[in-house]
Amino acid sequence: MLYTLATVLPLTVCLFWTVLLLLDHPGRDKARKVFTGFGALSTVLYTCHLVYFSGQGSWPFECLYSLCTLSVYPLYNYYVRCLIHKRNRTDRFAPWLIPGSIICIWGLITGATGGNMVPVQEVTMLCIPVITLVSSINAAVGLRRFRKGALNYYADTKGKTLDPIFTMIVLLLVMAVSSSTAALVGRESFLGSDMLILPSSLCSVLLYLIFYVGYKTEIPTEAILMPETDEQPEPESPIAADQQKQLMERIESQMQQEQLFRTKGLLISDVAEAVGSNRTYVSNCINQLSGVTFSDYINRKRVEYVLELMDGSGKLSLTEMADRAGFSDRSAFYRSFKKATGLSPSDFLQKKGI
Numbered sequence: 001m002l003y004t005l006a007t008v009l010p011l012t013v014c015l016f017w018t019v020l021l022l023l024d025h026p027g028r029d030k031a032r033k034v035f036t037g038f039g040a041l042s043t044v045l046y047t048c049h050l051v052y053f054s055g056q057g058s059w060p061f062e063c064l065y066s067l068c069t070l071s072v073y074p075l076y077n078y079y080v081r082c083l084i085h086k087r088n089r090t091d092r093f094a095p096w097l098i099p100g101s102i103i104c105i106w107g108l109i110t111g112a113t114g115g116n117m118v119p120v121q122e123v124t125m126l127c128i129p130v131i132t133l134v135s136s137i138n139a140a141v142g143l144r145r146f147r148k149g150a151l152n153y154y155a156d157t158k159g160k161t162l163d164p165i166f167t168m169i170v171l172l173l174v175m176a177v178s179s180s181t182a183a184l185v186g187r188e189s190f191l192g193s194d195m196l197i198l199p200s201s202l203c204s205v206l207l208y209l210i211f212y213v214g215y216k217t218e219i220p221t222e223a224i225l226m227p228e229t230d231e232q233p234e235p236e237s238p239i240a241a242d243q244q245k246q247l248m249e250r251i252e253s254q255m256q257q258e259q260l261f262r263t264k265g266l267l268i269s270d271v272a273e274a275v276g277s278n279r280t281y282v283s284n285c286i287n288q289l290s291g292v293t294f295s296d297y298i299n300r301k302r303v304e305y306v307l308e309l310m311d312g313s314g315k316l317s318l319t320e321m322a323d324r325a326g327f328s329d330r331s332a333f334y335r336s337f338k339k340a341t342g343l344s345p346s347d348f349l350q351k352k353g354i
Contacts, residue, residue: 003192006200007053011046013204017211018043024215031082035214038075042207044068053191059111063104066124069179070100070131076172076210077135080165083217084146096135099127125180132176136169143169151293152283155266156328164213175206239281248289250275251282261301262326268294299336302326306337310349318345 018039021032045068051061074096081092107120143166150161178199190196239247254260254274263270271294272279286297302325309321316324322333337345 002194002197003053006194006196007050009200009204010207011043011050013207013211014039014043014046017208017215021211021215031079034075034079034082038072038079038214039211041068041072041075045072052187053196055191059107059117062117062121063107063111066107066120067100067104069124070103070127071097073132073172073176074135076169077139079214080139080169081142083162083165084142096131099131103127128176129180132173136173140166140169148293151295152287153268153279153294155261155295155298155326156264156332157295158329158332159218162217164217168210168213171206171210175203178202244281244285244289247275247277247281247285250277251285255301259305261298262305262324264326264328266298266326296339299327299332300340302333303337303340306333306345307341310352318349 018036021036021039024032045065048061048065048068051057052065074093077096078093103120103124106123107117109115110117110120143162147161147163150157154160190199251271254271258274260266260271260274268279268283272282275282283294286292286294290297292300305325306321309316309324318333319330322330325333327333327336334344337343337348341348343351
C-alpha cells in the first residue's frame, strides 16, 4: 500500500494542478499558458515514473522520460521569462529542447534496433544537473534584474517584485538534487521497496509548493519594461554632474514643497513628469545621489513625515499616520519604518514615551 502511494503521489499532485490551471483560463496571459504547459509536461514525466515503478517500463517510456526530464526545468525558466517581459519570443526557448530531443531520438533508434538503453539513461543523468543549473541561473538573473527594475519604478512594491519565484527556483534545484541523488543510487534499487515513499514525498511536497506559488502569482498590473527586449529605450545621453545636481534639487523640491511622496501608488514616471525629465534620468539621479532605490527613497520620505506627525500630534493612530504619509498598507509601513529607524513604530513610540 505504501509503495503504491509512493508511485502515484507526484503524478497526482501534477495532474491536480494542471487540471486546475486549465480550468482557470490559461489563455488570459502567455505566462499562465506556459505554466500550464509546465504542469502538463510534469504530469507526463511522472506518468513515466509511475510506469517504471509499476514494473511496466519499456524503451519508449524511457525515451519520453529523457525528453521530459531535460525539458521541464527549461520550461519553468521560460515561464519566468514570460513573467518578467511583456514580449518573449518562443524561439528563445526552442534551443533548450535540443539536448532532450537528441537523447530521445537516440533512445528511440537504440530501442527500435534492440540496442542497449543504459548509455542513453546515463547520458540523461549527466545532462540533468547541467541543464537544471544553467536554466535556473538564467531565470534567477532575469528575476534579479526585474526586481531591481521594480524597486526603481514603483514606490509601493508589494506583489510586484516576484520574490516568491526566487524561492521556487531554489525548490526546483532541491528537487533536481534529490532526483539526481536517487538516480545515482539507482532507480532499480527502489523497485518494490517502501523506501520509495521518502523521495516521492519530498518531491510531491516541493511540486505542490511550486504549483501553488505559480497559481497565486500575478503579473504586476503595470509591467516593468525591460529596455533590451520590450521597448525602445528613452533617448539618453550622459548628463553632467552639475545638471544631475540641479535635477536632484528639483526632485527634492517636489518632495518638500508639494509632498509628492504622499501620493499612493507613486511611480517613477510621475516624479519624472513633475520635474520635467524622463524616468531614466530621475532613476539614475536618485540611485547615484541618494544611494538608494526609488522605492527606498520615497518610503524614507514617508517615514520622515510619520516622525513629524508623531512629534506634532498624539491624536492620530499609527494607521492614520501611515495613510497620511502615503503608505499603501500596514505591512509596508512597518517594514519601511523599521528599516529606517531600527525599531517598529510601536516600539519607537514607547521609547519616546508617547
